[in-house]
Amino acid sequence: xxxxxxxxxxxxxxxxxxxxxxxxxxxxxxxxxxxxxxxxxxxxxxxxxxxxxxxxxxxxxxxxxxxxxxxxxxxxxxxxxxxxxxxxxxxxxxxxxxxxxxxxxxxxxxxxxxxxxxxxxxxxxxxxxxxxxxxxxxxxxxxxxxxxxxxxxxxxxxxxxxxxxxxxxxxxxxxxxxxxxxxxxxxxxxxxxxxxxxxxxxxxxxxxxxxxxxxxxxxxxxxxxxxxxxxxxxxxxxxxxxxxxxxxxxxxxxxxxxxxxxxxxxxxxxxxxxxxxxxxxxxxxxxxxxxxxxxxxxxxxxxxxxxxxxxxxxxxxxxxxxxxxxxxxxxxxxxxxxxxxxxxxxxxxxxxxxxxxxxxxxxxxxxxxxxxxxxxxxxxxxxxxxxxxxxxxxxxxxxxxxxxxxxxxxxxxxxxxxxxxxxxxxxxx
Numbered sequence: 001x002x003x004x005x006x007x008x009x010x011x012x013x014x015x016x017x018x019x020x021x022x023x024x025x026x027x028x029x030x031x032x033x034x035x036x037x038x039x040x041x042x043x044x045x046x047x048x049x050x051x052x053x054x055x056x057x058x059x060x061x062x063x064x065x066x067x068x069x070x071x072x073x074x075x076x077x078x079x080x081x082x083x084x085x086x087x088x089x090x091x092x093x094x095x096x097x098x099x100x101x102x103x104x105x106x107x108x109x110x111x112x113x114x115x116x117x118x119x120x121x122x123x124x125x126x127x128x129x130x131x132x133x134x135x136x137x138x139x140x141x142x143x144x145x146x147x148x149x150x151x152x153x154x155x156x157x158x159x160x161x162x163x164x165x166x167x168x169x170x171x172x173x174x175x176x177x178x179x180x181x182x183x184x185x186x187x188x189x190x191x192x193x194x195x196x197x198x199x200x201x202x203x204x205x206x207x208x209x210x211x212x213x214x215x216x217x218x219x220x221x222x223x224x225x226x227x228x229x230x231x232x233x234x235x236x237x238x239x240x241x242x243x244x245x246x247x248x249x250x251x252x253x254x255x256x257x258x259x260x261x262x263x264x265x266x267x268x269x270x271x272x273x274x275x276x277x278x279x280x281x282x283x284x285x286x287x288x289x290x291x292x293x294x295x296x297x298x299x300x301x302x303x304x305x306x307x308x309x310x311x312x313x314x315x316x317x318x319x320x321x322x323x324x325x326x327x328x329x330x331x332x333x334x335x336x337x338x339x340x341x342x343x344x345x346x347x348x349x350x351x352x353x354x355x356x357x358x359x360x361x362x363x364x365x366x367x368x369x370x371x372x373x374x375x376x377x378x379x380x381x382x383x384x385x386x387x388x389x390x391x392x393x394x395x396x397x398x399x400x401x402x403x404x405x406x407x408x409x410x411x412x413x414x415x416x417x418x419x420x421x422x423x424x425x426x427x428x429x
Contacts, residue, residue, distance in 0.1 A: 001044055001398055003027045008049025008364070010035070011378060013056050013340050013353035017333065019378055025054060027360035030173070030398035035356055045400055047393060051368045053378060056353050057116025057138075057361035057396065058309045059343025062208070062246040062267040062297025064122045064144075065131075066094075066102035068109065069423040070302035079276045079303075080216065087302060091123075093429040098422050099124035103131035105419040106307055108407055111137055113308045113388035116361040116396045119244065119267070119297070119347055121181035121208045125164050133172040136401040136409040138361065140347045141168065142181030142208050147192050154192040158199070165203055175397050177349070179206040179244070185229050186217055193238050200242050206265075206348060212255070213247035214278055230255035239264055244346050246297055248287075249273050249280040256283060260290030265346035268338065270316040271306075272299035281323045284316075284330055295343040296335075313339050313383045332383040360398040365390045 003026070010020040012035075024039035025032065034041070070090070074082040099122065110118060117138040120128060125143045132139045143161045147154035165178040180196045182188040188196075200207045212218060212229045225232045230251060233239050241263030248259070248266045259266065268282050287294055296316060298307045313335045320330040344352025351359040367375060371385050394402040401409055 001029070002033075002041075003045045003047065003360070003395060003398065003400060004039065004041065004043035005047045005049045005054060005362070005364070008052050008054045009367070009378065010054045010354055011056070011336070011382065012355060013336070014355050025354065025362065027362070027395065027398045030360055032354065032356055032358050032360050035354065047364070049364065051366065052392065053365045053367050053382070054354060055114070055363050055365065055382060056340045057351060057363050057394070058114050058339045059295065059347060059349075059352060060110060060115045060118040060298055060307065060309050061244055061265070061295040061343050061346050062269055062299055063106065063118050063120050063307060064300035065106035065118065065120050065128060065307070066099040066122050066124070067300030067302045068106045068307070068419065069098060069102040069426055070300070071305050073427065074302055075305070079214070090426060090429070093426060094123065096124045096127050098426055100127035100131055101415070101419045101422045103128040104135060104410065104415050106301070107131055107135035107137045108410070108412060108415055109307045110309075111135065111394050111396075111402055111407065112391060112405070113310055114363040114365075114391045114394070115307070115309050116363065116394065117343070117347060117349060117351060119179070119208055121183070126167070129168045129171070129176055132176055134410055136175075136396050136399060138175040138349065138351070138396055140177045140179050140206065140349070142179040144181045144183050145192060145196070146183045146187045147189050148187055149189045151189070151191065154189055158192065158195055161196075162199060165205065169203070169205070173397060177205070177347070179208050181208045184210040184217070185232060186220060190236050193233070194236055197238050197240065206242050206244055206346070208244050208246065211245040211248055212250045213273070215250055215280065218250045228252065228255060230258055234258050234262070244295075246299070247273060247278070247282070249278045249282050251283055251286075253283075253286055256286045256290045256292065259287065260292045263293075265293045265295060267295050267297035267346070268316055269297045269299045269312075270319045271312055272303045274315070274319065275305075276303050281319060284320050285324065293342050293345055294338050295346045296339045308388055309339055310382075310386050310388060317383065332377075332380045335383050336379055360395055362395040363391060364393040366392045
């Protein structure tokens with residue numbers, strides 16, 4: 001398939017962070033073939049880019065996508081009270097079909113808000129893979145492993161995780177990649193964590209894990225191991241450049257230095273952390289000083305309540321400014337980097353910028369919208385002013401997935417109706 005986008009403005013996110021005006025973008029197969037003025041090649045699809053802004057597809061590095069079914073179900077409550085009483089009992093009743101429809105709902109929400117690639121950790125992941133394949137989005141998927149110190153269960157969890165990696169890596173025309181997903185240091189034994197690191201090295205893939213999300217987690221780690229979470233993971237040989245650590249709210253300067261030295265990637269989830277009252281604020285400036293690759297994640301819809309990464313960019317920047325009393329501490333360009341090129345680097349996908357040879361994951365925004373006029377600064381407008389209603393067209397892996405705000409891959413009305421039904425059925429079990 002070939003697509004020609006004519007006369008469009010472009011936030012390239014290349015090494016020079018160039019902004020191009022009134023150029024054409026030609027995609028051929030799943031790659032960007034040409035960028036320039038007056039591209040004359042024929043293409044199967046032609047998009048009028050006048051009055052639009054092309055941006056690299058956003059990369060969401062931490063989700064539990066099927067938890068769209070729990071949206072609004074455990075709001076305004078203490079995490080350590082609401083989750084054991086409300087969320088976990090319902091999760092225990094999940095069925096494979098529930099996860100399929102919840103995942104498909106999440107895929108549509110992300111596509112319509114400009115996200116073209118996401119990382120996920122959950123259960124019944126075969127169903128999530130099916131939803132990804134059908135919707136046209138790109139993803140890195142992992143089965144969430146928990147053994148709670150049970151050796152026998154740990155072996156079983158590793159088996160399920162490894163089987164998933166074997167079955168789904170590099171499927172759906174390359175859109176689906178896999179990783180290992182040990183849930184957290186406090187839910188996984190040392191043996192499971194160490195074996196996970198070995199398997200990730202064997203298969204050459206990332207590892208997703210929650211780390212230092214709450215103060216309680218830190219205190220419990222010190223009590224059990226005599227070390228904070230990052231220090232403990234370092235001591236058992238777990239940390240490496242393969243790790244994508246979600247949250248990282250309660251870190252010391254020593255821990256940020258360890259993460260930088262080991263090449264750990266961090267998924268910053270500001271909306272979820274604020275909504276759950278995690279208390280601390282992720283030390284993003286210190287992470288940047290330690291050369292940590294910082295990305296953005298939304299977390300699941302039960303703790304966010306959306307999968308809107310445009311919102312996350314804005315909130316993530318504003319939270320740092322407010323917390324540090326410094327308007328310059330995290331600027332719009334840095335926030336955009338987190339959501340694009342850094343996210344692509346963390347997930348080891350050749351996307352995150354609009355350049356010749358890169359994967360054709362391109363999002364178009366309608367600049368003729370009241371909230372995007374005037375366009376003094378296109379980067380600032382995207383990060384601070386845009387919202388999902390501005391997203392008009394989405395190309396993923398060289399295929400037009402959304403045109404003029406209409407999803408082309410699946411029946412959106414059917415997905416909404418079915419997901420609503422499944423969600424209420426789940427809550428009544």
